[in-house]
Amino acid sequence: MPFDPLIGTWKVIDDRTGYYISDIVIRKNSKTSQYSAVVTKYYPLAGAPVSDVCSKCQGGLKDKPIFGMQVLNGLMGDATGQKFAKGQWLNPQDGRVYNINIAQLNAGKDQMKVQATAKDTKGLSNMTWKKL
Numbered sequence: 001m002p003f004d005p006l007i008g009t010w011k012v013i014d015d016r017t018g019y020y021i022s023d024i025v026i027r028k029n030s031k032t033s034q035y036s037a038v039v040t041k042y043y044p045l046a047g048a049p050v051s052d053v054c055s056k057c058q059g060g061l062k063d064k065p066i067f068g069m070q071v072l073n074g075l076m077g078d079a080t081g082q083k084f085a086k087g088q089w090l091n092p093q094d095g096r097v098y099n100i101n102i103a104q105l106n107a108g109k110d111q112m113k114v115q116a117t118a119k120d121t122k123g124l125s126n127m128t129w130k131k132l
Contacts, residue, residue: 004028005109006035006077006084008131014093015126019046021093023132024071035087037072045093056095066092075100089116091125098125 007028012021023041028034044050053063061069075087084103091098098116105112110131117124 005081005105005131006112009040010037010112010129010131013128013130015128019043021091021127022066022071024129026072033076035072035075035077035084036070039066039069039071039092042066042092048093054092054095057090057092058095061090062095075103081105084112088119089114089125089127096120103129 006026009023009025011023013019014021020043022039022043024037025040026035026037029036042052052065052067054061054066054069055063057064069090069092071090071092073088075084077084082105084105085100087100087103089098089100090096097119099119100114100116103112103114112129114127114129115124116127
């Protein structure tokens with residue numbers, strides 16, 4: 001099986017604020033070839049109360065533990081293994097779900113730029129994911 005640079009632990013950074021959002025572990029479903037991720041460490045917004053639950057999440061995820069929460073699902077790679085799209089990202093800081101428009105690995109395969117659009121307001125979110 002060839003090396004898959006996306007699989008592993010990543011630090012998620014909000015490009016707008018420069019703050020860490022979370023550390024995640026990305027895995028790949030061998031049957032569907034889709035990527036998903038769970039939270040292994042959470043960084044609350046500066047000045048926000050520290051909480052272990054997603055108080056801003058909606059529906060069944062409201063007030064559920066952030067540690068272990070699935071925050072990425074359905075991400076698909078292209079034939080080059082450098083570009084990814086079609087997934088959904090749940091930001092545990094604001095509880096919003098984002099559709100990932102494009103995610104591009106850098107040449108060193110240790111950093112990825114991610115652009116996503118919020119499902120509820122169409123607001124844009126830009127993130128940098130750094131491989132740990």
